[in-house]
Amino acid sequence: MERKVFLDSASTTYVNAEVLQEMLPVFDTVYGNANSLHNFGRAANELLDKARDRVAKAINAKASEIYFTSGGTEANNWAIKGLVYANNLKGNHIITSQIEHDSVLETFKELEHEGFRVTYLPVDKNGIVNLANLMHVLSSNTILVSIMTANNEVGTIQHINAISKTVKEKGILFHTDAVQAFSNLKIDVKELNVDAMTLSSHKIYGPKGIGALYVKRGVKIKNLLIGGSQEFSKRAGTVNVPAAVGFGKAAELAIRDMKATNDKTKNLRDYFIRELKNHITGIHINGHPIQRLPHIANVSFDYIDGESIMLMLDLDGIAVSTGAACSSGDTKESHVLRAMGVPTELIKNTIRFSFTKRTTKEEINYVIEKLEVIVKKLRDISPLTKRIKKER
Numbered sequence: 001m002e003r004k005v006f007l008d009s010a011s012t013t014y015v016n017a018e019v020l021q022e023m024l025p026v027f028d029t030v031y032g033n034a035n036s037l038h039n040f041g042r043a044a045n046e047l048l049d050k051a052r053d054r055v056a057k058a059i060n061a062k063a064s065e066i067y068f069t070s071g072g073t074e075a076n077n078w079a080i081k082g083l084v085y086a087n088n089l090k091g092n093h094i095i096t097s098q099i100e101h102d103s104v105l106e107t108f109k110e111l112e113h114e115g116f117r118v119t120y121l122p123v124d125k126n127g128i129v130n131l132a133n134l135m136h137v138l139s140s141n142t143i144l145v146s147i148m149t150a151n152n153e154v155g156t157i158q159h160i161n162a163i164s165k166t167v168k169e170k171g172i173l174f175h176t177d178a179v180q181a182f183s184n185l186k187i188d189v190k191e192l193n194v195d196a197m198t199l200s201s202h203k204i205y206g207p208k209g210i211g212a213l214y215v216k217r218g219v220k221i222k223n224l225l226i227g228g229s230q231e232f233s234k235r236a237g238t239v240n241v242p243a244a245v246g247f248g249k250a251a252e253l254a255i256r257d258m259k260a261t262n263d264k265t266k267n268l269r270d271y272f273i274r275e276l277k278n279h280i281t282g283i284h285i286n287g288h289p290i291q292r293l294p295h296i297a298n299v300s301f302d303y304i305d306g307e308s309i310m311l312m313l314d315l316d317g318i319a320v321s322t323g324a325a326c327s328s329g330d331t332k333e334s335h336v337l338r339a340m341g342v343p344t345e346l347i348k349n350t351i352r353f354s355f356t357k358r359t360t361k362e363e364i365n366y367v368i369e370k371l372e373v374i375v376k377k378l379r380d381i382s383p384l385t386k387r388i389k390k391e392r
């Protein structure tokens with residue numbers, strides 16, 4: 001029997017059984033359009049309200065501050081463009097970091113083409129944005145700063161409290177992409193004092209195709225989608241109620257089980273790294289040594305290509321990612337590792353292993369066993385290994 005091991009939870013997760021249970025009746029019993037005024041619509045709308053309450057509660061927001069979207073990508077596009085277009089009379093300078101998700105970076109690039117001045121802040125070798133660097137570039141012309149709470153490739157967690165405080169003290173809008181941090185870190189939008197925050201369901205054991213944008217009450221944001229009056233007239237389009245219900249349940253469970261999940265994935269991750277070091281030489285762990293998400297291990301292997309490792313692991317039924325999962329399929333090098341100053345010859349040699357709630361030690365042992373064989377095989381045929389040996 002062929003084994004299958006999924007070590008790619010930073011790209012997506014399976015749907016939790018309790019989440020699925022709550023979603024099922026919403027497909028064929030409570031299937032009304034939540035915007036309809038008849039009893040079918042009202043029943044769906046009640047479920048939608050409950051889902052909104054649950055997502056709001058998970059980040060200590062008010063339900064009226066949560067807008068459902070089609071996912072993290074839409075929420076990031078909307079947050080950035082919506083806040084900028086609603087405030088473009090106040091200035092034309094906007095700030096982000098070099099290690100953001102593509103849905104943030106590409107949006108900033110588009111605004112740059114439209115004439116906004118963009119600063120892409122650098123990070124240190126651990127992937128941390130330097131607060132002094134940020135303070136240095138803030139000006140009276142700055143209208144928005146968007147920095148992710150935690151990175152999806154290496155797991156590094158930013159000093160998001162301090163960043164937010166600095167930005168808000170100057171009266172500038174602050175948005176954070178918390179897609180990877182949500183469910184791993186305690187997030188309190190009141191404490192953080194952010195103006196907008198992006199969330200997604202399918203990274204926290206909920207269904208795909210649903211996410212949310214938190215927008216602080218009173219903050220002006222221009223619509224991205226126009227049409228009907230859904231989502232407090234801020235995001236037109238019939239809401240995907242089954243998915244929203246699943247997202248709400250997933251958010252509730254994520255907060256309830258946060259400590260247990262974190263302890264479990266961190267233990268597995270640390271066990272994996274220890275075993276890796278015991279069995280394979282010439283490896284480098286990327287990301288902050290302590291200040292990082294518990295479920296991600298980003299590893300570079302001397303002399304051999306990450307894509308080859310990934311494809312060979314796949315033949316053994318093991319799913320991993322070469323850095324940015326969202327851009328796998330193309331072979332673009334990681335802009336995150338580049339910004340962190342990882343040497344060019346190592347950037348392409350990188351694999352991201354990310355662990356799920358149901359990963360087992362036994363699965364990790366299987367992965368290490370296969371990886372040891374694969375790395376040896378690839379290094380034996382690698383022209384780089386040969387050249388280095390000859391030079392010695």
Ligand SMILES: *Cc1c(COP(=O)(O)O)cnc(C)c1O
Binds near residue numbers: 070152209210
């Ligand atoms: C996955 C991810 C997104 C995109 O979310 P989708 O719901 O897949 O569109 C955005 N930001 C980060 C950090 C992510 O990991």
